[in-house]
Amino acid sequence: MKTYDWIVIGGGIGGVALSYELARQGLQVLLIEQSVNLTGASRFSYGGVAYWAGTTPLTRQLGAESFTKYEQLSDELESEIQFRVLDLVMTIPVEGDVTQAAHAYAHCAAPPSVISPVIAKELEPQLNPDALGGALTCRHGHIEPMLTVEAYRRAAETLGVEVVVAKVETIKIQDGLGDRYIQGVNVHQVDYPSQNVIIAAGGLSRWLLSSVGVNLPIYFTHAELIEIAPMDPCLRTLVLPAQIQRLGLETLSSRPEIEHFWDQPGHEPMPSILDAGGIQFCNGRLLLGQISRTLTDPQANLNPSTGEMAIRTAIGEILPALKDVAGTWHRCLVAFSRDQLPLVGKVPGYEGLHVFSGFSNPLTLIPPVAQRFAAHVAGTADDLIVQLHPGR
Numbered sequence: 001m002k003t004y005d006w007i008v009i010g011g012g013i014g015g016v017a018l019s020y021e022l023a024r025q026g027l028q029v030l031l032i033e034q035s036v037n038l039t040g041a042s043r044f045s046y047g048g049v050a051y052w053a054g055t056t057p058l059t060r061q062l063g064a065e066s067f068t069k070y071e072q073l074s075d076e077l078e079s080e081i082q083f084r085v086l087d088l089v090m091t092i093p094v095e096g097d098v099t100q101a102a103h104a105y106a107h108c109a110a111p112p113s114v115i116s117p118v119i120a121k122e123l124e125p126q127l128n129p130d131a132l133g134g135a136l137t138c139r140h141g142h143i144e145p146m147l148t149v150e151a152y153r154r155a156a157e158t159l160g161v162e163v164v165v166a167k168v169e170t171i172k173i174q175d176g177l178g179d180r181y182i183q184g185v186n187v188h189q190v191d192y193p194s195q196n197v198i199i200a201a202g203g204l205s206r207w208l209l210s211s212v213g214v215n216l217p218i219y220f221t222h223a224e225l226i227e228i229a230p231m232d233p234c235l236r237t238l239v240l241p242a243q244i245q246r247l248g249l250e251t252l253s254s255r256p257e258i259e260h261f262w263d264q265p266g267h268e269p270m271p272s273i274l275d276a277g278g279i280q281f282c283n284g285r286l287l288l289g290q291i292s293r294t295l296t297d298p299q300a301n302l303n304p305s306t307g308e309m310a311i312r313t314a315i316g317e318i319l320p321a322l323k324d325v326a327g328t329w330h331r332c333l334v335a336f337s338r339d340q341l342p343l344v345g346k347v348p349g350y351e352g353l354h355v356f357s358g359f360s361n362p363l364t365l366i367p368p369v370a371q372r373f374a375a376h377v378a379g380t381a382d383d384l385i386v387q388l389h390p391g392r
Contacts, residue, residue: 004030004194006377007185009168009208010201010357011035012042013145016152017366018200018356020077021374023159030192031156032185034167040202041334041362042145044225046279046287048088048238049141050364052110058341058387059361060109065368070141073367079151081143082282088112088140089124090242091132091276091318098134101242105136112138124237131317136242143363144281164192171197171212173350182352196377198354203333205357206262207298214347216390217338218358219254219262221246222300224307225289228327235280239319245273246292247340250360253294254338265297276314278322288315288322292334304329336360344373344388355390 008019011033019031037043051067054060070083090112092101098114105111115137117129123137157163170186184193199205203220253269261267272293280286291307293300308329316323337343337358342365347353356373359365369388376382 001191001193004028004192006030006196006198007032007192007194009185009197009199010204011149011153011163012038012040012200012202013045013149013152013362014202014356014359014366014370015200016149016156017370018198018373019161020152020156020159021370022377023156023161025374025378027378029156029161030194031153031161031163032168032187033163033165036165038146038149040332041223042149042202044223044227044287044330044332045145045363046238046277047143047145047281048279048363049083049143050361051141052108052138053105053361053364054109055107058384061384062365062368063109066364067141069367069371070143073148074151077151077155079147079154081148081151083141083143084282085139086142087123087237088138088240089120089127089237090136090240091120091127092134092136092242094131094133096133096243101134102136104243110138112136124235124239126235126319126321127239128318128320140238141364142238142279144283145363168208171208171353173212173353176351179349179351182350195352196354197352198356200356202335202357204298205335205355209347209355210263212350212353214350214353215263216343216347216355217254217259218335218343218355219250219294219337220298220333220335221249221292222295222302222331223289223334224291224293224302224311224329224331225287226308226311226327227330228286228288228325230284231286231325233280233284234321235278235286238277238279240277241275244275246275247360249273249292249294250336250340254336262296265300267296269294269296274310274314276311276318278315278319286322286325286327288327298333302331342369342388343390344369344385345390348391
């Protein structure tokens with residue numbers, strides 16, 4: 001029976017990038033993804049690469065590395081990912097405080113500029129200037145996430161990564177003196193041996209970790225959005241609110257004093273929020289969103305009609321021409337951590353169990369972090385990876 005150096009669980013952008021980078025280090029890798037067609041956050045991502053938004057030496061460095069990586073990634077993977085740089089317009093409502101909104105971004109590597117509603121409409125003709133007190137703008141990276149996932153996956157397979165489409169039934173663990181030791185995974189009554197298993201399953205990471213008794217500060221929201229089939233070009237920019245409520249939701253719902261709510265289904269640590277925005281991809285497809293809910297059951301029931309109506313109402317305020325365009329409501333899980341930094345590395349108390357999840361800014365951070373992590377475990381010690389350790 002073949003033994004793998006690493007087994008990666010999760011076939012979204014995190015799992016495929018990690019598999020590719022581990023294989024580049026000469027390691028034997030098995031990638032396991034439960035769905036033939038992805039239905040998670042990679043599938044419904046806006047595709048934004050906020051390389052400019054770092055506020056600490058660590059996130060600024062990763063942002064710079066991310067931009068450099070994406071500029072040549074299509075050539076490296078020998079597949080098109082549609083990387084481009086476009087205008088980001090961050091809306092501020094009429095009743096909003098423009099100065100306060102701008103101040104929140106003052107410490108970014110490249111702070112956005114304040115613009116008037118008139119200039120905002122020049123950048124994005126679909127905007128309703130009467131709904132704006134102002135806006136912020138900067139240049140912003142953008143990719144087609146699913147093309148990028150497919151490109152990483154094909155490149156990984158070219159390097160010898162094996163891919164199994166199935167649900168992991170058991171992570172096999174042996175008790176030892178002190179730490180517990182990973183032995184591999186079981187899928188459809190077939191054992192796949194490995195001394196290293198890494199969970200890169202996005203919003204399902206907490207559930208997978210809890211299945212083996214691990215409790216880490218990693219959480220998930222239920223995101224709701226509307227997908228519109230390819231249509232003639234209408235949006236020139238990526239539109240987001242300047243004051244993104246999702247970040248506050250993540251902070252408040254992951255406080256240590258309410259951690260116990262996440263240990264069982266049926267709770268909602270914080271009320272839902274809606275950040276109205278939209279993006280049009282190079283092929284004409286649009287995404288409008290998004291609602292975020294902190295429901296502790298990953299399979300929680302949602303009401304599609306209610307969610308779609310709320311999104312369309314909010315979109316109607318800022319992008320009125322798109323309010324009633326036919327589209328399909330979707331949902332997915334989005335992982336996050338307690339401090340807006342991912343959890344990357346060995347799980348304390350488990351020899352060979354690792355995690356690669358909780359990215360609040362995933363498309364920006366995943367490519368450089370995956371590359372650094374693979375080099376780190378292959379023998380090139382990296383203090384940056386140590387800073388992302390799950391036990392921090």
